[in-house]
Amino acid sequence: MKKTNPKILVFGTGGHAKSVIRIIEAEGKWDIFGLLADPGLQKEDIDILGYKIVGYRNDISHLQEAKIMSCFVAIGDNQLRAKITEDLISKGFKIATIAHPAANVMNNSPIGHGTMIHAQAVIGADSKIGKGTIISALTCIGHDSNIGDYCHITPGVLLGGNVTIGDFSFLGLGSAVLPGVKIGKNVQVAANSVVNKDQEDNVIVAGNPARVIKRTWSK
Incomplete structure (x- = not known):
């Protein structure tokens, strides 16, 4: 039987997110469910290495219902990465390493x-x-x-x-x-x-x- 990995979200849609995605795929501990982003981005306009936006930081109720609450913040800027990480933790996300x-x-x-x-x-x-x-x-x-x-x-x-x-x-x-x-x-x-x-x-x-x-x- 094929092993089922836990699902994870990647927060980010830029170049740094591509590196994060490839590391997660290589590590093989998680299955990427999709991308998480800030409001304002259009779902149909974003496709990063085959993954699309499945939610936004201000509206995650459907992800909570699906119990997909593990995330990795793929933002290169140190200050912004910290701000987003702490916000996601306050919303109940578990931040992966x-x-x-x-x-x-x-x-x-x-x-x-x-x-x-x-x-x-x-x-x-x-x-x-x-x-x-x-x-x-x-x-x-x-x-x-x-x-x-x-x-x-x-x-x-x-x-x-x-x-x-x-x-x-x-x-x-x-x-x-x-x-x-x-x-x-x-x-x-x-x-x-x-x-x-x-x-x-x-x-x-x-x-x-x-x-x-x-x-x-x-x-």
């Missing part, structure tokens, strides 16, 4: 709900990944590191051991953080930068070695 089978995650590394881990990502021993975080392909996170909530670690990022990344931070393509360095909350690290010392909250850093080029305001 997904990891591509080709990712290498040590068994003793806890992963928060709503986090996605792409193929060929490596997460070292005793590292912790917060909720709602994106770990992209070809990323290497060293042992005993701590990645906060709603971060985005883009492809090719290298983190040494004992690195700390604060909530809502973004690490650009090919950037590196040396062992033991602590990066604050809502920090943006430019592509190909090398961070060799601690960084405070709400800054944009760039270069090798990385230096503060702008201070930002966090929502």
Whole structure:
């Protein structure tokens, strides 16, 4: 008899949703029921890799009746992903965690709900990944590191051991953080930068070695 997987909804209709869909399909733990979106999108106009909108965030009664209340939020923007995730949780949704089978995650590394881990990502021993975080392909996170909530670690990022990344931070393509360095909350690290010392909250850093080029305001 063919195994029946639980149903899951994917919130999002953009490019990031395509990556999420392919990871869910590869993992094989869920069957995608369809897409969940915000009001204003037309059902007939949306078809992402064969999946269509089956509901909207402000009207999920028919999904509740069908007991389809597992969801993954496929939104690239850190702040918006957090807002939508918390809203869906308040409506009774269970937020899944997904990891591509080709990712290498040590068994003793806890992963928060709503986090996605792409193929060929490596997460070292005793590292912790917060909720709602994106770990992209070809990323290497060293042992005993701590990645906060709603971060985005883009492809090719290298983190040494004992690195700390604060909530809502973004690490650009090919950037590196040396062992033991602590990066604050809502920090943006430019592509190909090398961070060799601690960084405070709400800054944009760039270069090798990385230096503060702008201070930002966090929502």
